[in-house]
Structures are given as C-alpha cells and as structure tokens.
Amino acid sequence: MDFQSYFPIWKKLTPMQQERILNSLTERKVSKGTxxxxxxxxxxxxxxxxxGQLRAYILSDEGREITIYRLFERDMCLFSASCIMRSIQFEVTIEAEKDTELWxxxxxTYQGIMExxxxxxxxxxxxxxxxFSDVMWLMEQIMWKSLDKRVAAFLLxxxxxxxxxxxxxxxxxxxxHLGSHREVITRMLRYFQNEGMVKLSRGTIEITNTEKxxxxNDM
Structure with a gap:
C-alpha cells in the first residue's frame, strides 16, 4: 500500500498540492523504544x-511520564509538527512502542497547503x-478516577x-503510561493478584479474570 491510500484527504488535494506533498515526503522505519x-x-x-504503534506522552517537572494518546496504523500525529501550531504550549514526546513504519x-509543506x-x-x-478531547478525557481520568480503576482499564x-x-x-x-510510580503500580498489581484478577511473573502480567x-473498572 502506498502513501496516497493512507492519507485520508488525498483526493481532495489538487494535483500540484499532491506533488508538493510527495516531494516533501520521507519514509522511516524505527525500532521499538526510538x-x-x-x-x-x-x-x-x-x-x-x-x-506499528507510537505513544505520545508528556513529562512532569519531576520527570514522570504520562501517556496522552497512542497512534496505530493510519493515524496521523500533528503534535510532532508543533512549530506550525503556535498555540500549543505543552511539550509532547513521541516514541515507538513497537517497530514502526511511518511517513x-x-x-x-503541510502548513503551506493548509493555508x-x-x-x-x-x-x-x-x-x-x-x-485535545483525548487530553481532556485523560485529565478527567486523573482527577476523578481512582488508580485501581485506571490500572484495570489500562490492562484491559x-x-x-x-x-x-x-x-x-x-x-x-x-x-x-499512567503518570504514577513503579512501587505504587507494583502494590496495586499484587492486590489484583491476591484478588485473582491477574498472575504476575517477571516481565509478564497475565489477566486471569477479565470479568472481575x-x-x-465500571464501578
């Protein structure tokens, strides 16, 4: 499959605009963790x-990460071109969660065509x-949802x-992902294990009771 079939509004561009985008395009293959x-x-x-799969996250002043959204096949990321959107006041880092191919x-070039x-x-x-709806949803989760429910939702x-x-x-x-500390997550997962919801082993978490x-998560 080529770029034209992935770009959602390709057919709404003029032939000259299409050519400008293709001439500015680069294809990358990145390894997990890049x-x-x-x-x-x-x-x-x-x-x-x-x-593949990408993750967009922000960092707190203390260096804690929190995922704001993830990107999968056919998803487009604008925050990686924040220089064309001056109103963005927070810094977003984007890394590959899996080996990923992207354009x-x-x-x-995009800014010129957008104008x-x-x-x-x-x-x-x-x-x-x-x-921004994703970000607002995340803020609501952090403010109003307890950590055990957020961990359960993440595992699901x-x-x-x-x-x-x-x-x-x-x-x-x-x-x-959740903007927490490893020790807190470990305690929560051990509680989940004691309740029969998961089974923990080194580097692996097995969900043993999805319904629970x-x-x-729904409580």
Whole structure:
C-alpha cells in the first residue's frame, strides 16, 4: 500500500498540492523504544503511521511520564509538527512502542497547503480537536478516577490491543503510561493478584479474570 491510500484527504488535494506533498515526503522505519519527536524544540513534521504503534506522552517537572494518546496504523500525529501550531504550549514526546513504519510530511509543506486548502484546514482542525478531547478525557481520568480503576482499564486496553491476556509489560512501563510510580503500580498489581484478577511473573502480567477487572473498572 502506498502513501496516497493512507492519507485520508488525498483526493481532495489538487494535483500540484499532491506533488508538493510527495516531494516533501520521507519514509522511516524505527525500532521499538526510538524517540521520534522530543518536545517543542523539535519540529519533526507530521507523522502518518503505516504500521506499528507510537505513544505520545508528556513529562512532569519531576520527570514522570504520562501517556496522552497512542497512534496505530493510519493515524496521523500533528503534535510532532508543533512549530506550525503556535498555540500549543505543552511539550509532547513521541516514541515507538513497537517497530514502526511511518511517513513524515515536512511541516512547512503541510502548513503551506493548509493555508490554501479548506479541506486540509478542516481536516487539521478536526484532528486537533480529537487530540485535545483525548487530553481532556485523560485529565478527567486523573482527577476523578481512582488508580485501581485506571490500572484495570489500562490492562484491559492492552489485552485488546495485543489480542491476548498474557502481556509482556513491566510495572515501570505501566507507571509511565499512567503518570504514577513503579512501587505504587507494583502494590496495586499484587492486590489484583491476591484478588485473582491477574498472575504476575517477571516481565509478564497475565489477566486471569477479565470479568472481575471489567467490574472494577465500571464501578
């Protein structure tokens, strides 16, 4: 599959605009753990995921991470081109959660087309609104939802993404996703294990009672 079939509004571009994007395009293959974009000082360009999985997160002053959203096949990331959106006041880091193939559209090229094309401008605004909705949803979770429910929701989400109940994931990784400390997550997971919801082993968490996790998450 080529870029044209992945870019959602390709057919709404003029032939000249299509050519400008293709001429600015670079294709990258990145390994799991690679930081692709690092804060506002880094204007990487717009990312379009061909395959794999990316994670966008922010850092607290104390160096704690918290995931704000994830990107999968066909997802587009605007925050990696924050230089064309001056209103963005927080720094987002984007890293590969899995080996990933992606396209990078040069920021200045996209900005030029966005300024002259109503479909591109509308698409960009919709995408930005969706991402800010993700951030607002996250803030609500942090403010109003207890950590045990957030951990349960995270484990259920991971099982859905991986299509398996046996998850190769560390307590540190979960803490980074949820903006918590590893020791706190470890205590919570041990409680889950004592309640028969999960089974813990080195580098692995196995969900043993999905229904009980769901009930906890829904309480």
């Amino acid at each position: 930081v692709i974009h690092n804060g506002n000082m880094d204007c990487t360009g717009l990312l379009l995921v061909k395959s 990078v559209i040069a920021a200045e 002259e094309s109503a479909p591109v401008s509308n698409y960009t605004n919709e995408l930005m609104s969706s991402r 989400e991971e099982a859905s993404i991986e299509g398996a109940n046996r998850l190769k994931i560390t307590h540190e990784t979960i803490a980074n 996790l769901r009930l906890l």
